[in-house]
Amino acid sequence: MAASVQIREKNGAGETATDKTSGTVRFKNADNATVDTSNPMVIPVSGTDYSFEKWLRFNVASGTYTEITNIEMYSDGGNGLGTGVVAYAKTVAAYATPAEATSTTGYTSAFSYTSGSPLVVGAGPYTSTGDKGNYVVMILTVADTATAGVTSSETITWAWDEI
Amino acid sequence: MFEISTDNGKKIGTDGSRTIVLDPEGRMFKRKAFKWNAQEETNVEWLVASLDGVNVFVQDDKIVVTKENLKP
Numbered sequence A: 001m002a003a004s005v006q007i008r009e010k011n012g013a014g015e016t017a018t019d020k021t022s023g024t025v026r027f028k029n030a031d032n033a034t035v036d037t038s039n040p041m042v043i044p045v046s047g048t049d050y051s052f053e054k055w056l057r058f059n060v061a062s063g064t065y066t067e068i069t070n071i072e073m074y075s076d077g078g079n080g081l082g083t084g085v086v087a088y089a090k091t092v093a094a095y096a097t098p099a100e101a102t103s104t105t106g107y108t109s110a111f112s113y114t115s116g117s118p119l120v121v122g123a124g125p126y127t128s129t130g131d132k133g134n135y136v137v138m139i140l141t142v143a144d145t146a147t148a149g150v151t152s153s154e155t156i157t158w159a160w161d162e163i
Numbered sequence B: 001m002f003e004i005s006t007d008n009g010k011k012i013g014t015d016g017s018r019t020i021v022l023d024p025e026g027r028m029f030k031r032k033a034f035k036w037n038a039q040e041e042t043n044v045e046w047l048v049a050s051l052d053g054v055n056v057f058v059q060d061d062k063i064v065v066t067k068e069n070l071k072p
Helices: none
Strands: A003-011 A016-019 A048-050 A054-063 A068-075 A085-092 A119-122 A130-143 A156-162 B003-007 B010-014 B019-022 B027-036 B041-051 B054-059 B062-066
Touching (some): A003 A156, A003 B027, A016 A054, A068 A130, B003 B027, B010 B027, B010 B041, B019 B027, B019 B041
Antiparallel strands (some): A003 A016, A054 A130, A068 A119, A068 A156, A085 A130, A119 A130, B003 B010, B010 B019, B027 B041, B041 B054
């Protein structure tokens, strides 16, 4: 038997959890997990449009296992989202209601996190079910230099060791 | 899906068709990952056996023996 792991998006003051393991995380100008075209990111006339924060959490939903260690998140190292569009990430220990970001202070470009230099989410060892490690908070920025339309997709990897 | 067990102290990892047996002082674990993009989500599972700084990674039909710490 193995651990059944989910990546959950957390929204609202009540920290409502939505399983995004096989889903899409839509960066937008609202705090919800809905994948739609409401509240879209826009290309500003000048400056930068900041998304609302996306609060993500590694969760062991069920199953049995001995221990989980080395929870990490990383990218392929290249920003394929296009000119003027950047995703940022950081870890946070305690939850706060997702808000619209106003700067990238405290964040690091998600594309600087690679398999060789990952964002460490939690070292563990973890031995039970429930949320594990820190929250990963991500934002997307759209600068006035961006091009309208759908961006190329990017791959984000969540990795961990399990016994 | 790999399963890890022990037998007389030795660590045994198997998916039913391939089996790796590791000395007791070694470490054996599964390295797992979700890889997200807009089109799909891919699950990855490697079996990893480590002994004296040498790692053996097993995925599908590939076995890699290295001192590097490989990631999916």
